Amino acid sequence: MWWSRKPDGERARWVLRPLVGVGPLLFGMSPGEVRTVLGGAAVSASRSWAGRLSWQRYRDVGVTAIYGVDERLAAVAVDALTGPLVRLGDVGLIARVPSEVRADVHELARRDGESVRANWSGDPEVAAWGLSMGAAREQKDAMLTEALLVGPGPADDPYGTEPVIRWRDVRGWEKNPGAWPVAAEEDRPRWDWTPLVGVGPLRFGMRPDQVMAALDGEAPAVRRGQPRAPKIGAGEWRLEGERFEEAGVATHYSYLKGAPTLAAVTVLGRTGPQVEFEGIRLIGRTVSTLEAALVRHLEDRGIDVVVGCGEDLELDGLGLYVRAVRAGDTVISEARFCEAEWEDHG
Known part of the structure; x- marks a missing residue:
């Protein structure tokens, strides 16, 4: 592996x-x-x-x-x-x-x-x-x-x-000051998740301004994107994602409808809200512990376990990908929630 x-x-x-x-x-x-x-x-x-x-x-x-x-x-x-x-x-x-x-x-x-x-x-x-x-x-x-x-x-x-x-071009990546604080479980808000529909106050299909409004008006700390191809429109910028530090989430946008609409949300492992699947906490845990719990749950119900190209666990058909984030010397879990049309590439 x-x-x-x-x-x-x-x-x-x-x-x-x-x-x-x-x-x-x-x-x-x-x-x-x-x-x-x-x-x-x-x-x-x-x-x-x-x-x-x-x-x-x-x-x-x-x-x-x-x-x-x-x-x-x-x-x-x-x-x-x-x-x-x-x-x-x-x-x-x-x-x-x-x-x-x-x-x-x-x-x-x-x-x-x-x-x-x-x-x-x-x-x-x-x-x-x-x-x-x-x-x-x-x-x-x-x-x-x-x-x-x-x-x-x-x-x-x-x-x-x-x-x-x-x-390795990291100029648009999140910069770390050299510390990896992890929010305590009791300090994390609880968000609900409706598979393929949305998570917390966010719904797939929202425009970027609607995302900000749903997050109580918080402005993104980081915005990622790239210039559009000349044939689409020279000088225009194609928004790919945003990071909201207070909410503890990163948003990812699709252009299937011609304009940027919310297609996936990553709940950040160190600071994001807690989200559960069938009583299993998904955020801020050791990755091996979370994956073991998910595998047991799926196998007990006869559901196939899917492993993605990055060796991350997927809940097939539900639009959930287990992700990992560094927390100093260790790694903890975060999760990406997606709409049905989303193609995840890590």
Whole structure:
């Protein structure tokens, strides 16, 4: 499964040389040189932009090589679950508990006289080392550290600089200050859910202004979208989703009727209202506990269990998808409720 962790004994041990390279990889290498020093490893995925190679994923090695406009190695992303175990000095950076690595990075930076800031995901970032930490899920309920390692060019702002944004563009994503507070169960309002119709005060088919009105006039903290295709209307913006922090929900819109209408609602795991299915609480729980309860309930009634492309549990025909969100070192549940026509892609 996607969360399978490669045993540490099968993973290479690499050393980070800040702004120079990591393991056998040196910033400035060509794609051919990268593949050679990786022992001829196969490229499992790649992407080009403006006719130039942008990045190449080496699944067996557990790294992604990211190239600049000159097609020279500018950054390396190391996977939490399958990548080499990278060290900086006496600090192991990969496949560890995020809070422990955070403490170690801060201590190492203090000793070296370097400053540490929080990156977009709330994890430590040190420009002087070309280091930006991150985390990925292990199994169902835990997080492990991963890292983006960059050369001198993108070091001052790795995720806001070319070429990294061609690999993972997080500029429109929710930014985390480095804390993951989770609302207590007793502090969460209770919302009802009518399958394929709506959840709480929200009904599928609502316009964005009606959504705001239903949420007591709360304005969205974040709005996501993209320009429409020129043939549809140059300069127009296509609204895809909104995030409402006070209500604890994210909304997702469809254009099946020509204008944006509410097609799905994600109730946020850390802050959202509690919603139940047949007496089973869906929000803010460990994912493994919730999925076990749902599977037992469905199997007792002879209902097939559906697992989506992202290995998330679905309640087929009801428009419910179990989702997960990070809460520091752990993962907790959230849920997406959808209309019948919604095609969910994670």
